[in-house]
Amino acid sequence: MSKRKDTKSMNDWNGGALVVIGGHEAKSPDDDRVILSAVVERTRRRDGPLLVITAATQLPDEVGQEYIGVFRDLGLDNVEQLDVRTREDANAEACETRVRAASALFFTGGDQLRITSQIGGTRFYDAMLAAFRDGLTIAGTSAGAAAISDTMVVSGSGEESFTAYGIEMAAGLGLLSGVIIDSHFAERGRIGRLLGCVAENPKNLGIGIDENTAIVVEPDRTLCVLGTGAIYIVDGSDISYTNVSEERAGRAVTIRDVRLHVLAHGDRYSLDDRVRHPHTHS
Amino acid sequence: MSKRKDTKSMNDWNGGALVVIGGHEAKSPDDDRVILSAVVERTRRRDGPLLVITAATQLPDEVGQEYIGVFRDLGLDNVEQLDVRTREDANAEACETRVRAASALFFTGGDQLRITSQIGGTRFYDAMLAAFRDGLTIAGTSAGAAAISDTMVVSGSGEESFTAYGIEMAAGLGLLSGVIIDSHFAERGRIGRLLGCVAENPKNLGIGIDENTAIVVEPDRTLCVLGTGAIYIVDGSDISYTNVSEERAGRAVTIRDVRLHVLAHGDRYSLDDRVRHPHTHS
Numbered sequence: 001m002s003k004r005k006d007t008k009s010m011n012d013w014n015g016g017a018l019v020v021i022g023g024h025e026a027k028s029p030d031d032d033r034v035i036l037s038a039v040v041e042r043t044r045r046r047d048g049p050l051l052v053i054t055a056a057t058q059l060p061d062e063v064g065q066e067y068i069g070v071f072r073d074l075g076l077d078n079v080e081q082l083d084v085r086t087r088e089d090a091n092a093e094a095c096e097t098r099v100r101a102a103s104a105l106f107f108t109g110g111d112q113l114r115i116t117s118q119i120g121g122t123r124f125y126d127a128m129l130a131a132f133r134d135g136l137t138i139a140g141t142s143a144g145a146a147a148i149s150d151t152m153v154v155s156g157s158g159e160e161s162f163t164a165y166g167i168e169m170a171a172g173l174g175l176l177s178g179v180i181i182d183s184h185f186a187e188r189g190r191i192g193r194l195l196g197c198v199a200e201n202p203k204n205l206g207i208g209i210d211e212n213t214a215i216v217v218e219p220d221r222t223l224c225v226l227g228t229g230a231i232y233i234v235d236g237s238d239i240s241y242t243n244v245s246e247e248r249a250g251r252a253v254t255i256r257d258v259r260l261h262v263l264a265h266g267d268r269y270s271l272d273d274r275v276r277h278p279h280t281h282s
Numbered sequence: 283m284s285k286r287k288d289t290k291s292m293n294d295w296n297g298g299a300l301v302v303i304g305g306h307e308a309k310s311p312d313d314d315r316v317i318l319s320a321v322v323e324r325t326r327r328r329d330g331p332l333l334v335i336t337a338a339t340q341l342p343d344e345v346g347q348e349y350i351g352v353f354r355d356l357g358l359d360n361v362e363q364l365d366v367r368t369r370e371d372a373n374a375e376a377c378e379t380r381v382r383a384a385s386a387l388f389f390t391g392g393d394q395l396r397i398t399s400q401i402g403g404t405r406f407y408d409a410m411l412a413a414f415r416d417g418l419t420i421a422g423t424s425a426g427a428a429a430i431s432d433t434m435v436v437s438g439s440g441e442e443s444f445t446a447y448g449i450e451m452a453a454g455l456g457l458l459s460g461v462i463i464d465s466h467f468a469e470r471g472r473i474g475r476l477l478g479c480v481a482e483n484p485k486n487l488g489i490g491i492d493e494n495t496a497i498v499v500e501p502d503r504t505l506c507v508l509g510t511g512a513i514y515i516v517d518g519s520d521i522s523y524t525n526v527s528e529e530r531a532g533r534a535v536t537i538r539d540v541r542l543h544v545l546a547h548g549d550r551y552s553l554d555d556r557v558r559h560p561h562t563h564s
Contacts, residue, residue, distance in 0.1 A: 161468045161512035186443045189471030210443050230443035230534040252512040252546035260542045264534035
């Protein structure tokens with residue numbers, strides 16, 4: 001029973017927010033650090049520390065220290081690295097205890113499969129889900145952003161159009177259902193692969209996030225955009241035709257009648273309204 | 283009067299077809315040269331030569347000889363270079379005569395402003411429009427594709443999202459009205475800039491064309507896709523909100539409710555149906 005409870009859909013969570021970052025968020029004091037400042041602000045709403053989770057990166061020491069330095073520079077003293085390199089680390093009681101006591105988690109970039117393969121199904125994971133329902137803020141950048149949804153993009157070309165069976169996906173952390181997130185979006189020319197992901201199953205909304213750009217998703221599943229770039233919402237509700245399931249592997253596919261929104265800093269969007277009112281231009 | 287006739291909208295032309303190519307079309311006998319073969323096939327429907335117009339390139343000799351070699355290899359002997367380097371060249375009587383006698387024109391890549399600044403308003407231009415109405419096929423690749431529409435993209439970043447006033451446009455050759463064409467589309471991550479162009483004036487349909495991909499536009503303004511990539515049709519008819527005119531220069535903009543189609547080899551689309559029946563999913 002407890003397992004079932006821990007893995008139920010996040011649709012009904014009423015707790016923490018998500019800060020989902022497209023990568024390369026501003027870190028220098030010379031730049032407007034609106035995104036990492038939002039992580040700091042969310043962390044301060046509770047008592048525990050911000051834990052920088054370096055599971056994704058092959059350089060956990062360097063990346064961990066860099067983020068701790070930036071967050072301290074932003075005035076947050078209560079920040080620590082949680083260095084998870086193996087499933088054994090993620091199943092350690094001390095790890096579970098630290099996650100339960102945290103105010104926020106920040107997943108760095110690297111490889112999203114490292115995050116899910118090391119953390120999925122561990123005591124860390126269960127503690128994270130429980131704390132998230134209870135108000136834990138979870139942030140992630142780049143690979144740490146991609147890992148947040150139910151199903152995540154693992155690989156697939158940027159800078160070319162989607163070809164049949166041209167993308168690899170895997171199960172993500174399941175923190176945001178009904179959404180597929182792609183990062184470094186304009187910079188790596190990823191519209192083609194996100195369109196393909198959505199066409200493969202239009203129940204999912206595709207969200208592409210540029211570098212130095214983020215979405216803050218509130219528990220009511222409304223989001224607000226932060227940063228200098230744009231986010232792209234790919235809504236496949238109205239797709240009238242696609243041959244993604246029929247076209248031969250490696251061939252460009254057809255996708256008709258995608259609804260696309262480009263949103264910038266300060267814009268808001270309701271993830272559920274598109275489901276409840278697919279023809280409302282929210 | 284004659285001037286007015288020569289510059290009237292091409293909406294009512296009933297003559298030649300356009301072959302609009304996204305750049306880097308296959309030229310080697312080892313590859314499927316479906317695009318350049320289509321140019322050859324169209325050329326053969328009339329008696330005159332195919333003229334390779336090298337106005338866009340700074341290397342007219344090399345580029346001209348390359349295309350002549352490829353077209354001959356495809357079995358077309360009646361192919362010549364028309365080497366236009368100045369407005370004086372484009373106003374020469376011999377140039378006008380050659381254009382009037384041609385079966386097809388092929389504009390190479392390079393810089394689209396070289397095409398329009400050298401040819402616009404010359405005897406070449408007037409002869410081309412008249413011959414086009416009479417059945418001349420006009421093909422263009424890369425810059426030669428961008429130059430075809432009424433208004434053309436001159437510069438604007440790829441691989442980043444559209445920012446207010448972030449694009450430079452100029453008057454194109456006016457061979458295809460109501461459309462803005464962008465080439466090297468997925469390869470150079472140009473969805474952002476094409477969305478911006480369309481949001482600036484949604485009367486225009488944006489068409490992004492991948493490399494080794496083309497559209498053949500018939501006189502009835504239906505198009506068919508050729509090649510290995512995709513084309514993207516950005517239809518702004520339903521845009522419910524944009525701040526492109528209000529946002530400060532350099533800031534990412536908001537564009538809501540764009541309709542997007544991804545089309546691949548063999549797909550067809552009617553440019554006018556979207557205007558006549560904006561809510562029909564054609």
